[in-house]
Amino acid sequence: GQSLEQPSEVTAVEGAIVQINCTYQTSGFYGLSWYQQHDGGAPTFLSYNALDGLEETGRFSSFLSRSDSYGYLLLQELQMKDSASYFCAVRDGYSGAGSYQLTFGKGTKLSVIP
Amino acid sequence: NAGVTQTPKFQVLKTGQSMTLQCAQDMNHNSMYWYRQDPGMGLRLIYYSASEGTTDKGEVPNGYNVSRLNKREFSLRLESAAPSQTSVYFCASTINPGVRFFGPGTRLTVL
Numbered sequence: 001g002q003s004l005e006q007p008s009e010v011t012a013v014e015g016a017i018v019q020i021n022c023t024y025q026t027s028g029f030y031g032l033s034w035y036q037q038h039d040g041g042a043p044t045f046l047s048y049n050a051l052d053g054l055e056e057t058g059r060f061s062s063f064l065s066r067s068d069s070y071g072y073l074l075l076q077e078l079q080m081k082d083s084a085s086y087f088c089a090v091r092d093g094y095s096g097a098g099s100y101q102l103t104f105g106k107g108t109k110l111s112v113i114p
Numbered sequence: 115n116a117g118v119t120q121t122p123k124f125q126v127l128k129t130g131q132s133m134t135l136q137c138a139q140d141m142n143h144n145s146m147y148w149y150r151q152d153p154g155m156g157l158r159l160i161y162y163s164a165s166e167g168t169t170d171k172g173e174v175p176n177g178y179n180v181s182r183l184n185k186r187e188f189s190l191r192l193e194s195a196a197p198s199q200t201s202v203y204f205c206a207s208t209i210n211p212g213v214r215f216f217g218p219g220t221r222l223t224v225l
Contacts (some may be wrong), residue, residue, distance in 0.1 A: 008154075008185075019128055020118070029209065030212075031135065031211060031212045032212070033212040033213065035214075041218075041219075042216040042217060042218050042219055043157065043204070043214070043216050044216070045213050045215070046214035048210075048211070048213060050211075050212070073174060085159070087156060089157075089212070089214075091211050091212045100145075100208075100209040100211045101158075101159070101162075102212070102214060104156040104157040104158075106154060107156055108156060
């Protein structure tokens with residue numbers, strides 16, 4: 001079966017750096033995505049890694065190691081507005097007609113404190 | 115561009131009632147999805163539509179039906195609502211493999 005593991009909660013100080021890890025076991029693997037969701041809001045796309053290595057987008061970076069079935073999201077210069085839930089998601093199948101399946105982790109609730 | 119829109123935003127139903135959740139996207143995406151989100155459970159796929167005219171079951175399809183009305187619209191129907199269907203429902207669309215664009219969600223309570 002498919003499984004994704006990420007910590008349920010993380011707390012970090014404003015201005016610091018935090019890393020949210022994701023390990024996965026899936027029958028197929030094509031890439032790892034990260035999403036941010038504020039309380040009461042919709043998930044929003046942050047990043048997608050199909051190849052090993054680090055992808056940087058502003059204060060956020062995402063890393064993938066396919067050999068270790070592992071990835072992480074790195075948030076730098078934390079701001080209060082970064083308090084949210086973060087979900088990793090594995091692209092693990094092709095459904096035809098250009099559609100791909102994503103399996104989501106249960107999410108990590110990040111609390112940024114002053 | 116409105117992106118992905120959903121109606122209604124909130125709904126309360128009694129057990130056994132039926133309703134349809136509406137979703138539309140204006141990004142010309144082929145693929146559309148319905149997810150439910152429950153506390154501590156992440157996002158679970160209910161149904162998806164890879165392209166206009168096709169629909170397929172996801173992880174948790176029981177108790178739901180869908181219609182891909184045209185390329186823009188993808189509706190989710192609950193024929194006989196049950197308390198276990200109390201959840202937040204998100205519609206999403208995509209044109210890229212790892213990306214989903216989500217609507218604002220419908221918060222449904224079944225009493």
